[in-house]
Amino acid sequence: MEQLALFAEAGQSKGLPTQYLEYFPKLIEPFDAQRLLERFIAETPWTQQVRKMYTKDVVTPRLTGWYGDPQAYDYQSFKKVAPMTWTPDLLTIKQLVEPLAGTKFNSVLLNYYRDGNDSVAWHSDKEDILGKNPVIASVSFGQVRSFDIRNKADHKEHYSVRLEHGSFLLMKAGLQERWEHRIAKSTKPMGPRVNLTFRVVK
Numbered sequence: 001m002e003q004l005a006l007f008a009e010a011g012q013s014k015g016l017p018t019q020y021l022e023y024f025p026k027l028i029e030p031f032d033a034q035r036l037l038e039r040f041i042a043e044t045p046w047t048q049q050v051r052k053m054y055t056k057d058v059v060t061p062r063l064t065g066w067y068g069d070p071q072a073y074d075y076q077s078f079k080k081v082a083p084m085t086w087t088p089d090l091l092t093i094k095q096l097v098e099p100l101a102g103t104k105f106n107s108v109l110l111n112y113y114r115d116g117n118d119s120v121a122w123h124s125d126k127e128d129i130l131g132k133n134p135v136i137a138s139v140s141f142g143q144v145r146s147f148d149i150r151n152k153a154d155h156k157e158h159y160s161v162r163l164e165h166g167s168f169l170l171m172k173a174g175l176q177e178r179w180e181h182r183i184a185k186s187t188k189p190m191g192p193r194v195n196l197t198f199r200v201v202k
Contacts, residue, residue, distance in 0.1 A: 013159035020175040021149070023161050024168040027096065027139065033166030036089060037141035040194045045084070046112055061185075062118040068107025072201040083107055090196070097137040097198060101170055105137065105198040113145065113183065116190035120183045122150070124176045129201050133173035140167050142193035149181045163195070 012023070028036070046063035067090055068083035086094075094105055111120070125136060138147075140163040147169065151157035163169060175181075183195075 012161055016159050016161065017179075020172050020179060021161075022170045022172065024100070024170075025164050026166055027168035028093075028141075028166035030166060033141050036093075037165075037192070037194055039089060040110065040141065041112065041192060043087075044110055044112070044194075060120075062120065063112040063114070065110040065112075066107070067110070068201065072107035093139055093196060094198060097139065097168060097170075100168065101135055101137045101198075103135045103137070103200060105200055107201045108196050108198045111195045111197070113143070113190075113193040113195070115192070116186035116188060119185040122180045122182045124152070124180050125171075125197075125199075126176050130176075130199060134176055134200065135173055136171040136176075137198040138163075138169040138171060139196040139198075140169070140193065141165060141195070143191040145183050145186075145190070145193055147181060148184060149175075149179045152178055152180055 016023070044065040046065055048063055049060045050057050066081060066083045067086055069086075070082070072083050090108055094108065098104055113119070125134060142165060144162050144164050147161045147163050149159050149161075161169060171181075
């Protein structure tokens with residue numbers, strides 16, 4: 001079943017809960033952002049994860065890459081997965097977002113949305129390895145996609161942010177506990193998008 005966007009593609013929702021998230025539309029200049037987008041697509045050894053949903057194995061509708069410090073293990077299908085080594089580009093962006101986030105990150109998850117069929121369903125990043133009240137720094141390259149959030153206690157309270165080329169979204173402490181987020185599928189033609197989410201793995 002197709003996911004339908006909650007908001008029009010133009011503009012941001014009014015009244016964004018800035019105590020939980022903050023948006024910076026032009027963290028990286030367009031020329032550099034385009035160069036990074038092309039390099040990430042071409043050089044990242046992308047994989048497609050299989051997740052267990054109830055009793056079925058489901059292929060995630062996007063590609064991913066996991067980088068970080070040697071001890072920053074991820075857990076996929078209950079297996080301990082070591083991260084790939086930081087690249088110079090990823091380290092440069094990491095150093096750029098850490099002062100804005102007030103956090104030293106030890107890992108980053110790259111997501112590659114190839115077209116409008118690629119998406120991520122409603123969820124919150126509350127894995128035990130991220131600890132309590134995690135701070136996550138998200139940097140987007142390529143196609144503008146709508147980042148939808150909704151209050152877990154009241155789905156009628158929902159907002160959206162257009163994640164633009166070279167933009168930065170800071171997901172602050174408390175967001176994952178109280179809100180869910182997604183990138184919905186789209187029936188409109190969509191170009192490629194790469195998203196970096198910097199995290200602290202405990």
